[in-house]
Amino acid sequence: xxxxxxxxxxxxxxxxxxxxxxxxxxxxxxxxxxxxxxxxxxxxxxxxxxxxxxxxxxxxxxxxxxxxxxxxxxxxxxxxxxxxxxxxxxxxxxxxxxxxxxxxxxxxxxxxxxxxxxxxxxxxxxxxxxxxxxxxxxxxxxxxxxxxxxxxxxxxxxxxxxxxxxxxxxxxxxxxxxxxxxxxxxxxxxxxxxxxxxxxxxxxxxxxxxxxxxxxxxxxxxxxxxxxxxxxxxxxxxxxxxxxxxxxxxxxxxxxxxxxxxxxxxxxxxxxxxxxxxxxxxxxxxxxxxxxxxxxxxxxxxxxxxxxxxxxxxxxxxxxxxxxxxxxxxxxxxxxxxxxxxxxxxxxxxxxxxxxxxxxxxxxxxxxxxxxxxxxxxxxxxxxxxxxxxxxxxxxxxxxxxxxxxxxxxxxxxxxxxxxxxxxxxxxxxxxxxxxxxxxxxxxx
Numbered sequence: 525x526x527x528x529x530x531x532x533x534x535x536x537x538x539x540x541x542x543x544x545x546x547x548x549x550x551x552x553x554x555x556x557x558x559x560x561x562x563x564x565x566x567x568x569x570x571x572x573x574x575x576x577x578x579x580x581x582x583x584x585x586x587x588x589x590x591x592x593x594x595x596x597x598x599x600x601x602x603x604x605x606x607x608x609x610x611x612x613x614x615x616x617x618x619x620x621x622x623x624x625x626x627x628x629x630x631x632x633x634x635x636x637x638x639x640x641x642x643x644x645x646x647x648x649x650x651x652x653x654x655x656x657x658x659x660x661x662x663x664x665x666x667x668x669x670x671x672x673x674x675x676x677x678x679x680x681x682x683x684x685x686x687x688x689x690x691x692x693x694x695x696x697x698x699x700x701x702x703x704x705x706x707x708x709x710x711x712x713x714x715x716x717x718x719x720x721x722x723x724x725x726x727x728x729x730x731x732x733x734x735x736x737x738x739x740x741x742x743x744x745x746x747x748x749x750x751x752x753x754x755x756x757x758x759x760x761x762x763x764x765x766x767x768x769x770x771x772x773x774x775x776x777x778x779x780x781x782x783x784x785x786x787x788x789x790x791x792x793x794x795x796x797x798x799x800x801x802x803x804x805x806x807x808x809x810x811x812x813x814x815x816x817x818x819x820x821x822x823x824x825x826x827x828x829x830x831x832x833x834x835x836x837x838x839x840x841x842x843x844x845x846x847x848x849x850x851x852x853x854x855x856x857x858x859x860x861x862x863x864x865x866x867x868x869x870x871x872x873x874x875x876x877x878x879x880x881x882x883x884x885x886x887x888x889x890x891x892x893x894x895x896x897x898x899x900x901x902x903x904x905x906x907x908x909x910x911x912x913x914x915x916x917x918x919x920x921x922x923x924x925x926x927x928x929x930x931x932x933x934x935x936x937x938x939x940x941x942x943x944x945x946x947x948x949x950x951x952x953x954x955x956x957x958x959x960x961x962x963x964x965x966x967x968x969x
Contacts, residue, residue, distance in 0.1 A: 553598045555612050558633070559625040560687050564611070567620045573613060576622075577601065591615040598625065606938060607947040626687050630951040632696045638662055643706070647735030654732050655715035656681050656708025659699040660745045668750035668968035669704035669743075671736040673729070675757030675781075676874070678721045680714045681707040683756065686945035690756065690933060693951045694960075701961050704746050706736050722870035726758065726877065730765045737766070737773050750968040752776035754960070757901065757932065758783075760892070761879060768885030776967045778891040778960060781901045781932050784909030787877035788820045790901065797899050801941055811850050815843065823866045824876035832872075836863045883913035889921040890914070891963045893956070895930030897940030923963060927956055 555561060567573045570590035577584075582601040585608055591597045596614040603609075610625040639660040644653055661667055672691045674683040682689035695705040711728060712720025718728070733753060741748040752775055755763035760782020767774040783790045792813055799809045822835045841857045848855065865871060883890075892910045894903040903926045914922045931937035934956040935948045 553596060555598060555610070555623075555625045556627060558629050558631060559610070559627050561612065562624040562626060562687075564622045564624055567622070568618075570613075570620060573620045573622060588613075590620075593618060605943075605947070607944070609947065626946065627949045628688060628951060629949060630693045631689055632692060636696070636699075638699045643708075643739070645708075645735055645739035648731040649718060649728075652711055652716060652718035652732060654708040654711075654736065656706055656736070657695070658743070659695055659705045661699055661702045661704065663702070665704075665745040666747040667702060667704045667745060668752075668964070669706070669740045669746040670698060670752050670754050670778075670964065671733060671740065672705060672707040673733055673753060673755035673759030673762050674710060675755075675759050676721065676870070678710060678713045680709045683707075685933060688933065688935075688945065688951045690951055694754070694957065697952075697957045698961060698964070701965065703961075703964065704740065704743070706740055708732075708736060722868035725869055725873035726762055726765065727873065729759075729762045730769075733762055733766045734770055734773070737770070741773065747968075750775055752778065752964065752967070754778040754780065754964075755782060756780045758874075761877065761882065764882050764886050764890070767888050767890075768882060771887050774888060776889040776891075776964070777886060778964065779893070779910075780934065780956075780960070781894050781898055782892060782906075782910075783879055783901050784883070784892070784906035784911075784913065786879055787875045788817070788824060790879075790906070791820060791875060792817055793902060793905060794900055797902055798941075801899065801939070808850060811847060815840075815847065815851060819863070819866055820875050823872050829867055832867055833860060833863055836866065880909065880913040880916075883910060884917040886914075886917065887919060889923075889967045890919060891923045891925070891960070893925040893927055893959065895932060895934055895937070895940070895956075896926055896928050897930060897937045898932040899940045899942070900932040925959065927953075927959065929953075930956060 565576055567576055582603060585600045585602050588597055588599040591613055593615055596612055598610050598612055600608045600610050612623040612625055614621045641658040643658045644655050647654060672695060674691060681691060683691040691707045695707050698705050709716040711718035711724045711732065718724060737751055740746050740751050753763035753766060760779030763777045763779060764782065767777045785793065795816065796809050796813050799812065818839050819836050822832050822839065825832065827835060837857055840853060843853065892907065894901055894907055896903055907924055907926055911924050929936055930953055931940040931944065933945055934952050935950050936953050937944055937948065
């Protein structure tokens with residue numbers, strides 16, 4: 525999710541602040557210890573704070589007074605998107621600094637009730653050497669084990685999306701349930717070497733995941749016959765890819781919001797769903813889809829970079845004038861850099877993925893679950909495609925689920941749109957973690 529999306533989401537509504545407040549409102553108040561403090565703006569007076577909040581269209585859910593010098597107060601501000609967000613107003617030597625406070629109550633705190641070990645393991649590319657965290661339950665092993673795989677993008681081992689440490693929360697839950705967990709920084713991120721997204725591809729990430737499986741198999745605490753992969757979003761596709769090529773080493777796979785459609789069809793659907801949610805007229809949605817699909821096909825072709833760029837320019841310039849006008853494409857065509865995002869190694873590989881072929885090679889137990897409100901990997905279309913691929917392969921060890929009320933990150937959501945990820949306090953719905961854990965424990969029992 526980009527910076528603009530969540531900053532816009534944060535400041536979506538205000539009327540007038542009530543002038544009367546109880547005395548207690550002016551007392552020094554500090555944020556809760558599980559809050560992340562995000563700087564918003566600074567004002568020279570409390571009146572200027574009120575004007576700025578009004579300008580940003582944020583409304584206080586309760587009256588509040590100006591904090592005295594070197595004191596602070598917490599006030600909840602609400603926008604028309606319906607999300608109440610606590611804010612800290614901090615008076616530092618007469619200047620008022622305002623911060624958004626984002627609670628993350630599921631982030632682990634304090635001493636863990638299990639062993640935590642920092643590790644480095646080998647992969648096919650010696651310069652990569654992924655660095656990660658291994659968590660081992662207390663008690664007598666050996667235990668079942670999983671590798672957690674993050675979705676697309678340059679993620680650390682915690683998969684910090686929208687100030688949520690999703691993979692850390694999952695690892696903590698799974699380890700408490702008696703499962704060894706390995707999670708690691710992706711290529712070129714954190715302490716891991718190699719080229720970061722978008723200069724690495726799904727095949728690269730699959731090599732790293734297989735290296736992680738083999739590292740787990742060497743551990744005294746791990747039962748090598750009970751090692752699986754759990755992947756979120758693109759990580760689910762990586763998990764299926766590895767399981768299909770190394771079925772004797774990967775004994776089960778869980779795809780959390782993993783795609784069933786091909787890369788090109790998923791990308792086209794994603795864009796259309798988001799545009800309709802933004803209120804774009806259907807005529808314009810369809811026109812964008814048609815124009816972009818041609819560009820996606822070029823990106824997926826074997827042309828080299830220069831040939832693909834030239835083909836994209838030619839295709840765009842050949843559009844009818846009325847379509848160019850509708851899509852706001854200049855008559856001379858867009859500059860070359862407009863196509864950069866379509867020509868990265870990651871995108872060109874992703875857009876050409878035949879997900880069905882990957883899933884048809886999976887012979888081990890597989891769990892596929894997608895949230896009902898997922899707008900990045902829409903549940904209906906992708907779960908249908910997953911079921912069809914597994915039926916063709918004859919895999920009778922598959923469980924395919926749609927989880928009610930959850931978004932792409934398995935948070936309990938209102939709309940499922942990406943701007944909500946930051947605003948929702950829940951990192952992963954307990955129901956999703958319970959479903960996942962129950963399935964894993966059932967497979968390895």
